[in-house]
Amino acid sequence: MNEETNLPTKYQPADVEKGRYQQWLSQDLFKASGDKSAAPYSIVIPPPNVTGKLHLGHAWDTTLQDIIIRQKRMQGYDTLWLPGMDHAGIATQAKVEERLREEGVSRYDLGREKFLEKTWEWKEEYAGHIRDQWAKLGLSLDYSRERFTLDSGLSAAVRKVFVTLYKKGLIYRGEYIINWDPQAKTALSDIEVIHKDVEGAFYHIAYPLADGSGNVEIATTRPETMLGDTAVAVHPEDERYQHLIGKTVILPLMDREIPIIADEYVDMDFGTGVVKITPAHDPNDFEVGNRHDLPRVNVMNDDASMNEQAGAYAGMTRFEARKQIVKDLDAQGLLLNIEKMIHSVGHSERTGVIVEPRLSTQWFVKMKPLAEKAVANQHTDNAVSFYPPRFSQTFTQWMENVHDWVISRQLWWGHQIPAWYHKDTGELYVGEEAPHDIENWVQDEDVLDTWFSSALWPFSTMGWPDEQAADYQRYFPTNTLVTGYDIIFFWVSRMIFQSLEFTDQRPFERVLIHGLIRAEDGRKMSKSLGNGVDPMDVIDQYGADALRWFLSNGSSPGQDMRFSHEKMEAAWNFINKIWNASRFVLMNAADMTVSDIDLTGDRNVADQWILTRLNDTIQAVTHLSERFEFGEVGRVLYNFIWDDFCDWYIEMSKEVLYGEDDTQKQLTKSILVYTLDQILRLLHPIMPFVTEEIWQKLPHEGASIMTASYPVADESLTNQKAAEGMETLKDLIRAVRNIRAEVNTPLSKPxxxxxxxxxxxxxxxxxxxxxxxxxxxxxxxxxxxxxxxxxxxxxxxxxxxxxxxxxxxxxxxxxxxxxxxxxxxxxxxxxxxxxxxxxxxxxxxxxxxxxxxxxxxxxxxxxxxxxxxxxxxxxxxxxx
Structure with missing residues (x-):
């Protein structure tokens, strides 16, 4: 036992948590044991972006992982919880550029090499902040294996994957319409575009027929793109326009003659049945243009300002150009109507600006064969199990409808694409290493989408592509992934198809999907609403254990949860209840050692009942934990600890402790200590700090509760008949007390x-x-x-x-x-x-x-x- 067995009179989380994490680290308690006689159990952390503070969603996500890994560690598994961080290309570069602007310089002033030095400095600074927050939460991460998506090992894995897919014909370079972020000046994948309803308009415009016989009416929400029109289209079966097919119209404001074509893409029943075709600025128009061999006229610069192809509007922003174009069309009598409307417009997930569909030469992953393999795998024994199961359907539906993935980004921070162009011949070379005569080659300046490297996270972090790497051999595939439903498409799906392609194995056996943490009123937390909650502030107020209890106890797989100060107060009160109960036990068992704990003897009904209830609780908690039903785990633990142990057994134990029978006293003390010890072990994965503090003062063996064995029900201590009798006794006592309260008769009155x-x-x-x-x-x-x-x-x-x-x-x-x-x-x-x-x-x-x-x-x-x-x-x- 610890020399000091008494707990302070009041639970103070700051005092309990102070220094404990560093003590765990100094004892190497977080490291994977490597014990070959134990079954391995591994989790890789969803790597947070090195862009700032962790939020409550991170705290929820990592708390659930820590609960799982701490429980498995106590159950005797060789556990690896691998930490790491993501370079977050667009987001980090935007943050660093913002800081540089405050200093009066741009990345172009510095040049690529110096800019990357500044970004690495940023990474080191914010990685330190993230580790401090992990420590404050009490996360038992194996820091000896920490990885970063730009470290040398992961970079080698990225190059291997890119080159292999390229050689298989699954990566290609081509000119396509992509989502363009005009602020970050980079391409975005479809899932990096957030659609929001905004106020806009349909602008109805007359396009005069070149032969002077009239005009056709088209409607557009983006008049600025009409400057790049290369045709107008009608449906081939639309009787209204059969006579016009093959004729030409004059493109308003540009005085350019463009053809009227027939294409089944046109919806005869929508609008006038005539649409403008702008192959360089619309994905559907791009496809129509390919079918009809239309030219592609790009009228915008990288920042979405109008370029020289836009004629008189060159140099204007896209929105300035829109206003002027509408004004000029009206002046020429070609603006027929403006129809106000609310419509869905794509915004960049990273910068928030309106995305511009834009013609661009980019690198793509051909998704169909990869997606088909991933979907087929879900019907095998190697399938990934989703919790809740409904998200398996979400995954497969998305994979069945996925488009080719644009993977190039016009950034400097990230994995530079391993492709080189010969300075004289223009020949393309793709390889894991640079050409030997590098002076004659120039590397593609683009970098890869951040998700390309994080898609390899479960196996690249384990040492792949070295398939003989010790960690890869032992801990891959991983056992469980914990993540939010909002990144099933971004990340979970990509890890699955890349792992199947390169390792022939699923990346993880199970995926626990949780929801989002919302504000108390149910709204999504956001900077713009000012309703975000910093988990570090919550810890300062209530303690890490209270926050972890709240996050686990309010958790139901796949569902959102609401943050609540009232529930945080309740969490602190629950820990305080445990603290006070522990003080009672420690005061009455101050002289006990491990060898003094003896549960044999003539156990009274209260003893038999509490041990039976303890067994029931152990079985329920273990079963529910396997199903990730942590909210139910919390309910079972709360009821047993607060009601059964604190309110009933401790009170009943006083009948013996304050009596004269020393033998019975010793037995009761043993049961109090044993039950509290088991409670602390059950609670430890959720509340690591306070359980360690109390356990260290109980009679115990071992350096830490973290490596103590997890409770297993002992059927020899179960007596269901006594438990049923005790329920009768409790029912009687409650009924008497209720009646006394009802007629206002105090307990002191016989x-x-x-x-x-x-x-x-x-x-x-x-x-x-x-x-x-x-x-x-x-x-x-x-x-x-x-x-x-x-x-x-x-x-x-x-x-x-x-x-x-x-x-x-x-x-x-x-x-x-x-x-x-x-x-x-x-x-x-x-x-x-x-x-x-x-x-x-x-x-x-x-x-x-x-x-x-x-x-x-x-x-x-x-x-x-x-x-x-x-x-x-x-x-x-x-x-x-």
Whole structure:
């Protein structure tokens, strides 16, 4: 035992948590053991971006992982929780450029090499912040294996994957319409575009026929793109325009003659049935242009300003050009109508600006064969299991409809594409290493999409492409991934298809999907709303253990949760309850050692009941944890600790501890210490700091609770009969106390207590344990009999196994008692109706687990007995 066994009088989380993390680190408790006799269990952390502080979503995500890994470590697994961070190309470069602008310079002033030096400095600074926050949360990460998506090993993996896919024809370079971020000046993949409803308009414009015979009407939401029109199109079967196919129109403002073409892309029933075709600025128009061999006229610069192809509008921003174009069209009598509307417009997920569909030469991954392999794998034994299962369908549906993935980004921070162009011939070379005559070659300036490297995270971090690497051999595939549903498309899907392609294995066995943390009012947390909550501030106020309890206890797989200061207060109160209960145990067991703990002997009913309930709790928590039902884990633990252990067993133990039987005292102390020890072990994965603090002061063996064995139910300590008897006793005590409260009779005032039992067994049990009745009910007289006559004027209650009566002449109003019993009868009528309705449901009876159905039948019997007893008592009172 620790020399100092007493806990301070008040739970102070800051004092409890101070220095503990560094102590764990100094003892190397987070490192994978490498014990070959133990089964491996691995998790890779979803790498946070090195762009700033972690938010509550990160805290939730990592807390769930830490709960899993700490429990597995205690269960004897060789656990690896591998930490790391993501370089976050667009986001980090934007942050560094913002800092440089504040210093009065741009990245172009510095040049690529110097800029990257500045970005690495940023990375080191913010990586330190992230590690500090991990420490404050108590995350048991194996820092000896920490990785970064731009470190040398991961960079080698990225080059290997790129070159291999290129040689297989699954990476190609081509000119396509891509999503363009005009602020970051880079391409974006489809899933990096967030669609928002904004106020806009349909601009109806007349395009004059070149032969002067009239005009056609088109409608567009982006008039500035009409400067790049190279055709107008109608449906080939649209009878209204058959005579126009093959003719030409004059493109307004540009005085350029363009053809009228027929293409089935056009919807005859939408608008006028005539559409403008701008192959360089719309993905659908691009495809139409390819079918009709139309020229592609790009009218915008990289920053979405208008270029020299835009004629008189060159140099204007796209929005300035829009206003001027509309004004000029109106002046020429070609603006027919402006139809105000709300429509969905793509915005950059990174910078927030409106995305511009734009013709660009980019690198792409051909997704169809990779996606087909991933979907097919979900029907094999190698499938990835999703929790909740519905997200498996989300994954497969997306993979079945996926488009080619644009992977090049016009950035400096990231993995530079391993492709070189010969300075003289223009020849393309793709390889893991630069050409030997590098002076004759220039490397592609673009970098790869951040998700390209993070898609390799589960295996590149383990040493791949060296398939003989020790960690790759032992810990891959990983066991569990924990992440939010918002990045199933961004990340989870990409890890799955890349892992299958390059390792022939799933990257993880199971994926636990959680939701988003929302503000108390249910709105999404955001900087613009100012409703974000910093988890570090929450820890400062309530402690890391309280935050972790809240995050786990409010957790249901796949569902969002709301942050609540009220629930944080409740979490702190729960820990404080544990703290005070622990102080009581430690004060009464101050002289005990591990060898003194002996559970054999004549255990009383309270002892047998608490040990039975402990076993039930261990079994339930272990089972629920395997299913990631951490909210239910919290409910089970809370009920056992607060109600059973603190409110009942500790109070009942005082009957022995304050008595004269030393043998019984020693047994009770042993049970108190043993039960508290098991509680702390069950709680440790969720509340690592406070459980370590208390456990160190209990009789224990080993350096840390972190490496103590996880509880396993000991059936030799279970006594269901005693547990059932205890429930009767508790029911009786609660009923007496409720009646006292109802008639305002304090516990200090002795009363007469009459107990009518349903049979001799209950009578015998209550008689044997009358000391508890005396202690908790304070009767001056107790009568226990199954043939007892109920007094005419008494408060009464139905309990499990009988009825109780408290003769209270002068303290009770007969009419009020009848009214109270009528309400109680209504309650039992409702319970009987509910449970019988459930049991009448054939689907429930057929599909629910056998023990669940049995529990409902037991409830039905209990409710029917209580209903009958209340009805009988009402009949008696109504005759008075």
């Amino acid at each position: 009363i007469t207590l009459l107990i009518k039992t349903s049979n001799d067994t209950v009578k015998s049990f209550l008689t044997e344990n009358v000391t508890y009745i005396n202690r908790f009910c304070n009767p001056e007289k107790v009568v226990i009999d199954h043939e007892l006559d109920a007094p005419e004027t008494a408060m009464s209650a139905v309990i499990k196994g009988g009825e109780i009566f408290l003769p209270l002449e002068g303290l009770i109003n007969l009419e009020e008692e009848i009214s109270r019993l009528e309400k109680e009868l209504a309650k039992w009528n409702g319970e009987v109706k509910r449970v019988q309705g459930k049991l009448a449901n054939q689907k429930f009876v057929a599909n629910a687990p056998e023990q669940v159905v049995a529990a409902e039948r037991a409830k039905e019997q209990d409710y029917l007995e209580k209903q009958a007893a209340v009805q009988e008592r009402l009949q008696q009172l109504r005759k008075m």
